Amino acid sequence: MAQLFAYITYKDGVADDSALELIEAAKKIDAGADVTAVVTGSGGDLDTVCNEMAASYKEVIKIDNEALAYPNAEVVRKALLNVLPADGIILITHDTFGMDLSPGLSIKMGSTFVADVVDFEGVDGSTLKIIRQEYGGQVTTHVNCDISAGAVINVRPGVFQPDESKGAAGGSVTDKSGDAGDLTTGRRFLEIVEAEVGDVDITKSEVLVSVGRGIEDEDNIEVAEELAEAMGADVSCSRPIVDQKWLEKSRQVGTSGQTVKPKVYMAMGISGSFQHMGGIKGAPFIVAVNKNPKAPIFQLADVGIVEDILDFMPELTEKIKGM
Amino acid sequence: MEILVCVKRVPDNEENEIEVSADGSDIDRSDIVYSVNEWDNYAVEEAIQLVDEHGGSVTVVTVGDDESDEILRREMAMGANNGLLLKDDAFNGSDGKGISTILKSAAEKGNYDLIMTGAQADDGAGQVGGMLAALLDYPYASLVNKVEVMDDKKLKVGREIEGGNQELNEIDLPCVLSIQTGINEPRYVGIRGIRKVASVDIPSMGASDLGLAGDAVGDGAAKVKKVDYFVPELGEGAEMLEGDTDEIIDKLIELLKAKGGLK
Ligand SMILES: Cc1cc2nc3c(=O)[nH]c(=O)nc-3n(C[C@H](O)[C@H](O)[C@H](O)COP(=O)(O)OP(=O)(O)OC[C@H]3O[C@@H](n4cnc5c(N)ncnc54)[C@H](O)[C@@H]3O)c2cc1C
Ligand SMILES: Nc1ncnc2c1ncn2[C@@H]1O[C@H](COP(=O)(O)O)[C@@H](O)[C@H]1O
Numbered sequence: 300m301a302q303l304f305a306y307i308t309y310k311d312g313v314a315d316d317s318a319l320e321l322i323e324a325a326k327k328i329d330a331g332a333d334v335t336a337v338v339t340g341s342g343g344d345l346d347t348v349c350n351e352m353a354a355s356y357k358e359v360i361k362i363d364n365e366a367l368a369y370p371n372a373e374v375v376r377k378a379l380l381n382v383l384p385a386d387g388i389i390l391i392t393h394d395t396f397g398m399d400l401s402p403g404l405s406i407k408m409g410s411t412f413v414a415d416v417v418d419f420e421g422v423d424g425s426t427l428k429i430i431r432q433e434y435g436g437q438v439t440t441h442v443n444c445d446i447s448a449g450a451v452i453n454v455r456p457g458v459f460q461p462d463e464s465k466g467a468a469g470g471s472v473t474d475k476s477g478d479a480g481d482l483t484t485g486r487r488f489l490e491i492v493e494a495e496v497g498d499v500d501i502t503k504s505e506v507l508v509s510v511g512r513g514i515e516d517e518d519n520i521e522v523a524e525e526l527a528e529a530m531g532a533d534v535s536c537s538r539p540i541v542d543q544k545w546l547e548k549s550r551q552v553g554t555s556g557q558t559v560k561p562k563v564y565m566a567m568g569i570s571g572s573f574q575h576m577g578g579i580k581g582a583p584f585i586v587a588v589n590k591n592p593k594a595p596i597f598q599l600a601d602v603g604i605v606e607d608i609l610d611f612m613p614e615l616t617e618k619i620k621g622m
Numbered sequence: 623m624e625i626l627v628c629v630k631r632v633p634d635n636e637e638n639e640i641e642v643s644a645d646g647s648d649i650d651r652s653d654i655v656y657s658v659n660e661w662d663n664y665a666v667e668e669a670i671q672l673v674d675e676h677g678g679s680v681t682v683v684t685v686g687d688d689e690s691d692e693i694l695r696r697e698m699a700m701g702a703n704n705g706l707l708l709k710d711d712a713f714n715g716s717d718g719k720g721i722s723t724i725l726k727s728a729a730e731k732g733n734y735d736l737i738m739t740g741a742q743a744d745d746g747a748g749q750v751g752g753m754l755a756a757l758l759d760y761p762y763a764s765l766v767n768k769v770e771v772m773d774d775k776k777l778k779v780g781r782e783i784e785g786g787n788q789e790l791n792e793i794d795l796p797c798v799l800s801i802q803t804g805i806n807e808p809r810y811v812g813i814r815g816i817r818k819v820a821s822v823d824i825p826s827m828g829a830s831d832l833g834l835a836g837d838a839v840g841d842g843a844a845k846v847k848k849v850d851y852f853v854p855e856l857g858e859g860a861e862m863l864e865g866d867t868d869e870i871i872d873k874l875i876e877l878l879k880a881k882g883g884l885k
Contacts, residue, residue, distance in 0.1 A: 371791070373761060395783045398741075399764040402718070402752030411845040412718065414747040430854075433745040434633070437640040438649055439854045445845035485761030485794035489778070494786035506883050512636065530878070531885030542804035548786055556786050563883030584881040586874065587860060591639045602877060603860030604870055611867065618871050619884065 300422065301449060303334045304360075304389045306379070307352055308370065308396055312344035314351055317392040317454075319461035322355060324390055324454045327419040328427065333357050334390075336470075337383065339375055341368040353470035361474050366482040372399035373484040380407050381480040386449035388427075393453035394554065401451045410449030413442060417455050422446070435572040436595035455573060497549025499533050506532035506563045509552055511575075512539045513568015513589065513608050520545055523567060526612045529619040535559065537569050553578035567608045571596030588612075623678035623771070625669040626734040627702065628725055628754070629662040631686055631693045632744035642851040649851060658693045661740025663700075663808040665801040668769055669738055670701040670809075676771055679703040681732065685713055685724050694824055699815035700808070710828035715841025722753035723839050727832035729758060736777075737798045741765050751800035761793050764800040 305321035307314055318336070325334040336356035338349050341363055349361045362378050383389060385408045391397040393415045405412035413429055417439075420428035425447035432439050444450060501507060508527040514520060520534075527534045534550065541551045552559050553575045560581035567588050569575060576599055579585070587600035590607050597603040604611065633640060637655035644650070669680040681704040682697040684690045694705035708724055716724065729737055737755075741764060742748035748764070755762030767788065768780030774795070781789040782802045793799075829836060837843060863870045878884045 372764075395765055395781070398748050399752070399762075399781070402749040403756035403762055406719070406722075406753050406756035412749055412753070413846055414749055431745070433851075434635060434640040434649070435746070438642055438851050440851050441849040443847045443849055448845075485797065486763060487792045489790040489792055491783075492780070492788040492790060494788075506885070530883065532883075538803065544807070551786065554784055555782050558785070563878060563881050565883075584877075584883065585860075586878075586883075593639060593641065597862070598856045598859045600860040602874070603862045604874065605862070606867065606870070611871075614867055615871050615874070618875060622875075 300329050300332060301446065302384060302387045303328065303332045304337050304383060304387050305334050305356070306389060306391045306400075307336050307338045307348065308392060308394070309338070309340075309344070309348045312347040314348050315392065316461070317394070317456045318352065319355055320456065320459040321390045321392065321454060323459035323461060324416075324419065327459070328388065328422060335360055337362070337379065337389075339364075339367045339370065339378055341365050349472045353468065353472055355468050355470070357468050357470045359470055359472045361472050361476065362479050363474065363476040364479050364482055367479075369488045370396060371484070371486060371488045372396060373486045374482050376400055376404050376407065377482050377484060378479040379404060382475045382478045383408075384449070385409055388446060388450045388452065391451065391453050393455050397453045401453050405451040408449055408451065410451055411444055411446060412451045412453075413444050414453045415455050416452055417458050427452075435570050437570070437593070457573070457577060495549060497547045499550070501533055501535045501550060501552070501559055502557050504533040504535070504559065504561050506530055506565075507535045507552070507559060507561045508532045508565045508567065509535040509537070509569060510540060510567050510608075511537040511569030514540065514545075515568075515609065517543070517545045519609060522609065522612045522616075526616045526619075529616045532563075532565070537575050566596055566600065567612065569596055570594050571599050623672060623676050623735045624733055625673060625678060625680050626729055626732060626737045627662070627665050627669050627680060627682050627697070628737070628739045628750065629666065629682050629684050629693055629697055630659045630740070630743045631656050631684065631690045632659045635660070635744075642853060646850045646852055656689070656693075658696055659740050659743045661742060661801060661803055662697075664803050664805050665738040665740055666697045666700055666702055667806045667808040668801055669736075671806065672736075672769065672771065678735070681706060681734075683708065683725065683728055685709075685716070685721050691824060695816060695819050695822070696811055698819045698822065699811045705822070705824040707824055707826040708828075708832070709826050712829045712834075712836045712840045715844055716839050717844035717846040718747055718749040719753055719845070720839040720843055722750050722757055724832065724834065725750065725754050726757040727834050728827065729754070731827075731832070735795050737796070739798070739800045741800045741802045748800070751798055755798035758796075758798065761797045762799070763791055763793055763797070765802040766799045767802045767805045769799065769805075
């Protein structure tokens with residue numbers, strides 16, 4: 300079995316939740332394997348994270364270079380290429396950084412790439428057995444992946460639950476900064492532009508009426524607003540609603556939008572993609588209304604209703620108003 | 623600026639409820655409506671706007687079959703200047719790397735300053751753009767939600783990252799960008815637009831035209847292989863409220879009251 304690596308992402312010296320999830324993912328590939336954490340960056344934050352990771356990973360590789368101070372995937376790719384063995388199995392979180400880094404990394408490594416993995420069913424010879432979803436989670440597939448020349452595997456964040464009894468690995472940190480090589484690239488990081496603040500802060504809302512593509516038309520947004528008003532809730536939405544400019548970006552729930560923590564979340568005509576559900580925290584009571592009885596959201600919600608939201612919402616509004 | 627945009631014909635997520643076929647070998651393709659991958663329309667729109675402003679031309683390319691002709695025409699009706707269909711039995715069964723290898727050969731036949739893909743397609747991989755860039759040895763940026771031409775050698779691009787924040791980068795041309803939805807508002811294509819391009823000749827290229835060895839792509843070269851589709855056994859799932867709408871609403875209101883959902 301090839302060596303397993305986990306690339307660690309962090310911000311302001313604090314490792315992402317996924318840093319420990321990758322250990323659990325690796326265990327599903329090979330229960331006995333020792334996974335090596337790989338941390339890149341520059342200066343104090345990097346050292347803090349390396350030490351934090353040594354509590355959970357037996358081995359930590361540190362790559363320190365000023366060019367890595369901001370995790371520009373193009374630069375990180377070059378560093379990893381020079382430091383890691385080509386036939387290794389490299390686990391990376393499937394977020395906006397992993398999506399940027401991994402496909403190209405696999406090509407440069409000459410290894411195999413699989414995106415957005417939700418589960419593993421072990422290794423059979425040189426075949427890694429993987430489970431993925433397609434069509435926004437509507438169907439699931441078994442995938443066989445030839446890992447004889449190594450692999451880059453992007454793991455969906457949030458699916459592998461980290462072991463709570465962490466912190467006893469007593470790992471050591473190895474400095475491989477000297478191997479990073481030339482890190483000049485054709486893409487240079489400039490700055491981060493923070494998301495705009497909108498009229499309503501949905502991250503503070505206790506009850507959300509959230510609309511998805513099932514709302515069908517801009518004029519129907521009003522129907523959701525009326526329901527929200529009757530309930531004393533705020534209106535939020537999925538990404539396609541913002542893409543069409545029917546609601547402001549600040550109303551978007553999901554990984555590339557806001558993270559909300561309401562008591563009650565009403566998902567109206569939302570299919571339940573992981574990027575949307577990833578923005579809902581704090582285990583709220585989720586009510587899903589969807590006309591497709593097989594919509595993935597019904598696996599994730601507490602209460603499901605198979606109805607057309609354009610008929611259902613006005614009726615619900617009327618009843619609540621009449622109470 | 624010469625721009626190549628990669629587009630894919632996929633089952634339309636909005637028009638279809640996707641289900642596993644009876645034998646589990648595929649999704650159920652009876653009565654499926656196909657269209658251009660949602661992300662690709664944003665890429666084509668962005669390319670057209672860049673050419674409108676800076677000159678040049680837009681070529682749309684797909685690895686597909688005879689049916690894929692219709693999506694190339696649709697994108698040409700939007701305003702793309704040329705279409706190119708990459709089609710060969712030898713391409714069947716390609717994995718992401720195979721598709722990228724085919725597209726790379728096609729890209730090298732032209733003289734493109736900029737290549738665009740969608741951020742992801744029907745199977746949610748989001749891999750072809752990054753692989754294509756690496757194969758061509760071009761710089762890459764994914765999830766792009768802003769493109770600005772700085773001069774004829776570089777662009778300023780915004781990437782959408784977590785929380786709706788934007789990461790600004792400078793990137794050298796030629797490069798590959800994968801485009802995120804919401805970057806623009808793709809123009810509407812009417813029947814008349816489609817009719818205008820109905821008889822335009824769309825060239826098609828196969829493995830030998832592209833100088834591709836038969837074993838470099840297709841099923842034989844694929845290291846990632848789909849075994850089957852299935853319905854996973856998940857947890858309990860939602861409690862489904864049933865009955866007529868009135869009853870459902872009464873039950874729901876009780877639940878909402880109990881959970882603090884009504885003020
Ligand atoms: C990098 C990246 C980041 C992303 N970030 C986000 C994010 O932050 N937030 C987000 O939401 N998405 C995000 N997405 C997009 C995400 O993958 C999905 O495409 C999106 O969440 C789908 O939105 P939806 O559920 O509204 O639409 P769809 O998936 O199209 O679902 C619409 C649902 O409505 C149902 N429906 C249709 N009509 C009716 C009706 N009349 N009555 C009842 N039900 C009806 C349908 O059955 C379907 O289930 C991101 C994608 C990428 C690649
Ligand atoms: N068969 C194909 N032909 C042309 N472009 C493709 C093809 N498959 C994927 N792409 C491009 O790659 C993007 C990402 O797709 P994927 O990597 O399959 O998720 C799509 O939005 C297209 O731009």
